[in-house]
Amino acid sequence: MASTASHVSFLPPILTFCGAAVVAVPVFRLMGLSAVLGYLAAGVAIGPSGLSLVEDPQTIATVAELGVVLLLFIVGLELKLSHLWEMKRDIFGLGFAQMAVTAICLGSAAMAVGFSPAASFVTGVALALSATAIALQMLGERNDLQTPYGQRSFAILLFQDLSVVPLLALLPLLASGAAAEQGSLADRLLAVGEALVGIAAVVLVGRYGLNPFFRILARSGAREVMTASALLVVLGAALFMQEVGLSMAMGAFLAGLLLAESNFRHQLEADIEPFRGMLLGLFFMSVGMSIDLALVREQWLILAVAVPTVLLGKTVLLALLSRLFGASWRDGLRSGTILCPAGEFTFVLIPLAMSLGLMAPAEAQPVTALAAITMLLGPLLSTLVEKLLASRRAAEEEPDAPTLHGAEGVLESRVLVIGFGRFGQIVNQVLLAQGIQATVIDTNVERIRDAGRFGLQVYYGDGTRLDVLRAAGAEKAEMICICIDDHDAMMKIIDIIHENFQNARSFVRAFDRIHAIELMNRDVDYQIREVFESAIVFGRAALEELGVEPSAAAAAASDVRKRDIARLVLQKEVGAMGGAELVMGSKITPEPLTAPAGKARALSPETRDILGEGVM
Incomplete structure (x- = not known):
């Protein structure tokens, strides 16, 4: 039998994360800053470069990646396939332009400071990616995901996520001996075929199987079963996509997209939201823990130049490209500041490139630190720019807001x-x-x-x-x-x-x-x-049928309505029965709103007994 100590060994890190979050996040929110900054700062504080309260940040980061998976599922729920098709120009036009132009510019800068051509290419594409989790979290906090700049920002993020798979396949081809490592052409075609079959399988199951599945579970009335089924769908789709060579985040996004028009959409979103928020906060903290302060101190001069270069360079490039694709300068600047931090997949591409020999450790380590610092400072830049724009144009309406579709x-x-x-x-x-x-x-x-x-x-x-x-x-x-x-x-x-x-x-x-x-x-x-209004209408119709003029019948109905409202207000003020309603078993006695013309007459012996009239 396991000892008590083994049962509670997982509690200290959980308490550490919870304690850091409940201290840092409210402080940053009170300062008017994003909760993302609070999580990142908390991660720095408890990580190896801070108080060293967490021994294995990499294990935490692996679990925390599920937060990004759940985030992409909820984003998929907010969209529809028809709306996604309407965004194709921004996804494949603006998204491709952002990736290509930014990667060329940043890669050229890396080569100018002495990086090898292969390392420059990896650096360019890695830093051209943006932080999906940070951008969507901040857009959600501002309720801006459905705004024009929010939709364009999401389109760019979606293209970046789609481009990760080809990039991961391309890096081994750049390494020495890539032909032998990659196997035959038939093997590569088989891998592509598996990915396409996997996507088709998820689409078919989502289109024809999920709604009947949730309908059966809903009839059971067990709320916890619905929560479990929501997690099953999200994590199952994510794992399946990973098994066929695609990213977990894309699998979750596809599952959410297929359920966007489901009758169970809002309940699914509500069930997933607590897990998403908790794991996404854990992800941000894991990014903060990855920042090596010793390396930052050692290469502070290089990073002091590189960090603002990346943040401002990506912002300016995206503002220019957004303008070319029809956005206003203001929207382009907002998109640029939201997307200027490096992305989560930077921490995947850089280690892979280093293991393949495309980058030396002396090149990979500062790039990793640079990416982490941009994720820390990027939200701060975005918040400051947003406040500046809001103060200058508080009353300005977005000119193209009515053109949104599917929002x-x-x-x-x-x-x-x-x-x-x-x-x-x-x-x-x-x-x-x-x-x-x-x-x-x-x-x-x-x-x-x-x-x-x-x-x-x-x-x-x-x-x-x-x-x-x-x-x-x-x-x-x-x-x-x-x-x-x-x-x-x-x-x-x-x-x-x-x-x-x-x-x-x-x-x-x-x-x-x-x-x-x-x-x-x-x-x-x-x-x-x-039943009140229907009874009033019923009585009015009865009067008209009995020959009363419609105007007189309407006046009678209106008079009854007014008298009832007056009595209702009076009963509200003094109590329905002057306090008698507090007596157990008491009830309101119906009373006429107009004085009766005469005394009630009982028409049967039973009725006389009820009315207390005695025998006639």
Whole structure:
């Protein structure tokens, strides 16, 4: 049996990471800086060059790479295949131009300082890559992923990720004896065929298998099973892509892309988000731990020149290229500062090049340190430029914002409807009649399937969960309509809205008079009893059918409505029954809103007993 010490041996590093994060990240956020900087600084502090609280940073970095995998999955969920096709000009045009021009410029600079041609090539392409995790994290913090510059930045990052696989295959060809190492042409063609078959397999399974799979699991009602299934899909796709020679991140992105139009999208995003945030923070800390302060002190002069050269050079080049592809100078500068740090794959390409003999250790070590420092200082540069631009053009609107396609947040940001039962369905029909596309959340699989036949966008998710509401766009919503029929869940959602989404107006379905008063005491913006208006309309129609003039029938209905509202307000102020409602078992007694014309008459002996009239 294992000793107690062996069971808790994993706790010290976990406590170290948690402690460093909870100290550094809030401090940097209070300073108005990105959380990424906090994680990177925490990594430097606890790493080998700092307090040496973590003994094996490389093992941590291996686990932390899963954060990038989960990040790419969530990014895939935010896109659609049709939108990706519309971005082809930015992906293959601007993305290729950025990689090619930046690699040539940085490679030439490396050759000018004495690097060999092979080492210069590797340095150029390695530093031309950008930090996907840092860029997407900062775009997410600013809610800018769906803006024009955010979409262009993502297109460039996507092309860079696509180019990593060819680059990894190209480096051995540059090394001596590459022909023997690479095997025959048939072997290389087989490897390409395996990759294509792998992509096709993921596409087919994602297109035809995932939705039925999640539908079966949703019927079980076990929330933890949905979480486990989400991780299974993401990590399974990532591992499968790695086995066929592609990157794990691309596998996760492809899985997310195939689920982008799934009814379970928001629930999947909410289930993955906690793991993504935790592992991504761990990844940033691992990058900070990789910075060798001793090497920095030894070669401080070279790095002092190289770091600003890389950051400013990449920023200027990308701003110029973005301008050539139709972006404004302001958007080009924002993209440039977001993408100026070196990328995560730099730490893959440089060691591989050194193992193949393309780079000497004296060349590889400063380039690795340079890449890590740019990841540390790049977010700071981006934050400073963003604040400068915001202060100068705070009131300026983006001229090309309306041209975004597939940015689902734009369509769904106005109204969020929770519940798609008999009440929520009618609410949505009225909204759709005026062209307002609401995001709808429900946990009933059959309702989601029915809604699909009406062309409505309904997503599987638990509306009482803060993470689900955030994933569905509650932070951007102008109005949140609560249309469910669960009293406790409804009150919980109201509390969540008041605490976290104060900009959204709350429109709530009430069951009866007591519930309406309770909702008024919770300060909801609007409430309506689910049968009150239908009964008013019913009574008005009955009057008209009995020969009453339509105007008189409408006036009678309006008078009843006004009197009821007045009484409801009074009952809210003084208590539904003046305090008697606190007595166990008591209830509100219905009373007429207009004085009766006469005394009630019982028409049967049973009724006389009920009314207490005695025998006639």
